[in-house]
Amino acid sequence: MADNDCREHLITASIPLFAAKGLNGVSVREVAAAAGVNLSMISYYFGGKEGLYAAVLKEQFAVLDKLDELEQMDIDTLQKFEWYVRATISRYRKSPYLLRFYTSELTTPTVCFETIVKPAIKKVVQMLLETFTDGLSHERFREGLNPADTVLALAGMINFYFLLEPATAELVDHTPQRDEELIRHIMDIFTRGILK
Amino acid sequence: MADNDCREHLITASIPLFAAKGLNGVSVREVAAAAGVNLSMISYYFGGKEGLYAAVLKEQFAVLDKLDELEQMDIDTLQKFEWYVRATISRYRKSPYLLRFYTSELTTPTVCFETIVKPAIKKVVQMLLETFTDGLSHERFREGLNPADTVLALAGMINFYFLLEPATAELVDHTPQRDEELIRHIMDIFTRGILK
DNA sequence: GTCTATATTGCGATAGAC
């Protein structure tokens, strides 16, 4: 195996395993076999199983950095929210394991929660809060809206839809073909919900 | 230890442990110590660790049965949705580990997912779908609403708020004192979002 | 029903050869 292909193979192979079974549900032997790599390479490259898991999480959450663009965009607040919804959905489509790591860390946190996951979530929420308060002055939002409740409501509508997929696949069509309809639907409820 | 106090002690002590660390993150020794009970009692009463976990999940999800009342209530559709929101929040307050089992099973399912969790979730979603379609004829809902997207949006707003608590506690006030404000806020967005 | 003691398996990590 040339150079540190090993390293990449281990990360790639362990993503679906960690996502499906969690840190404790996966053994180093299992990961090594899936990666087609010797068991000892995990300690060599990552210092152990937890190190590999941390590397996976770091890579998974790196995609959230793109959300920074939102601040400098020259569009109105509601368009920014729609951009967030659209970016979130496209992120979950491209990175189908991200939400699992997200919620797995929220419910059964590892050491990575404080260092990687919590900061990432706080950053997103904070960005949404700023977007909302920025828009308060020149948008026609109705009175009495609580900023936190408002942005969490929007985030909840999208994220929960994907979170529930394993349980509702037979009840609700979760295919990407419906994504545009879903976006319009969520934005319709949200927009009518917060405008005067 | 009188009668099968052992059994109860084991369930009670293991709830927070399983909720915080998942099935694989907890050892039988740990549970036995927390319950003040001999290790072998787990196999005696539950046939092993997985049996104890299944018993815990069954008990945790039993509270969802109360949602059946909703069907026979003689109130309008929007009031039914508010009752659901209110019942969900009060359930999470009384049973603070329920959401963790919920999401833990959704992200890293055990054998209990198919037998306990998925049926429970489907039942709730189905009930919300019926509530919505029942209301379609005599409520002034706007045209073009997708039933599934609509009820999942409502469920998402509530559930996600609680799910994010570990990450946003410093950013958002999650105390029960604000529950009434949260209910009103979610219902305001939802109501404006779906009415004509 | 409850205990102790133990059987057995699988785990993560690494020493040392190449």
Place this chain on the structure above:
DNA sequence: GTCTATCGCAATATAGAC
């Protein structure tokens, strides 16, 4: 860098005494 072989430990489960 990659391998084999193995160490030491912790896991679940249970046999058998009381």
